Amino acid sequence: MSNKREMAIKRRRRFIILVCLVFLLIVGIIVSIVSCASKKVSKKKTEKKSTTTSSEETVSVSSNEDIISSSSEIISSNESVVASKVESVVASKVKSKVEVTGNQLDKNYQNILLVNEKNPLPESYDNEVSPYLVKIDADLRNNNNNTMIHSGVYPYLSAMVRAAQREGVNLKVLSPYRSYAYQKRLFENQVRSVGGDEAKAATVVARPGTSEHNTGLCVDFNIAEDEFESTPMFTWLSKHGEEYGFILRYPKGKQDITGIVYESWHWRFVGIKVAEKMNDEGICLEEYVNKYAK
DSSP states (O other), rough: HHHHHHHHHHHHHHHHEEEEEEEEHHHHHHHHHHHHHHHHHHHHHHHHHHHHHHHHHHHHHHHHHHHHHHHHHHHHHHHHHHHHHHHHHHHOOTOOOEEEEEEEETOOOBBBOOOOBBBOOOTTTTHGGGGGGOOOOGGGGSSSSEEEETTTTTHHHHHHHHHHHHHTTOOOOOOOOOOOHHHHHHHHHHHHHHTHHHHHHHHHHHOSSSGGGGTTTTEEEEEGGGGGGSSSSHHHHHHHHHGEEEEEEEEOOHHHHHHSOOOEEEEOOOOOOHHHHHHHHTOOHHHIIIIIII
8 A cells, every 4th residue: 555655656757757857948949939020020120220220320421422412513503693792892992994805905994084184183193093003014114213003904904015026116105104203203303404484394295294294194215305205116016016915105287285395205004995086086184085075
């Protein structure tokens, strides 16, 4: 009886152990399945996140490229605006700005400012003209005393002198712009040289305020002497001066109108079309202004 009971207890223990082993096996299988499923889900999430991140980066890069492109357009636009404003300011500041393309000078540009005894400039005119003065290149002039010219005239003057020099004519600028004070000294010296007769002196040297040199629009060439008329420089200027907008300002037979004696060396810029018209009609600047611009 005791043996049977012990056998029963052993069988029960074996059964319990077996059940426990089966239970543990089932739990192990379940845990393994859950773990694999979890890993797959995690992997899918990682792949999805990676794809999303990549997409976001692509969008971000594309967006940045668009921003950079827009910024470049804005910068380019701003540069155009700034350039336009600068040109506008320069054009308004320098009223004498001339467009020159290659060797082609603007035939429409002109300046017929009339200065004489009846149309004097104020002593303060130096302050008005000084912002427009530019220095003449050294190879175009024969001295270092008077070197400035009106910026609107300079493209025409330089083109004319260089053209003459290329043809072997030694054309050089002697006296361009003069200040009011400088002209005053010249006039006073001339008055002394003629014995104090101001009226007589004024026919040779303009009174301060009545000289075209104060405008920066005229030039004396080479030598301010009567001998200039017989030089190749005068011959060349007489033939080609109007092509560059220059006229012989004080010609023969016009002293009663200009108030100044004949000066072969004194040439004045008025503009190409104006110069051609004046020469065609044989008139001086006073006559032109009275006839066409009064």
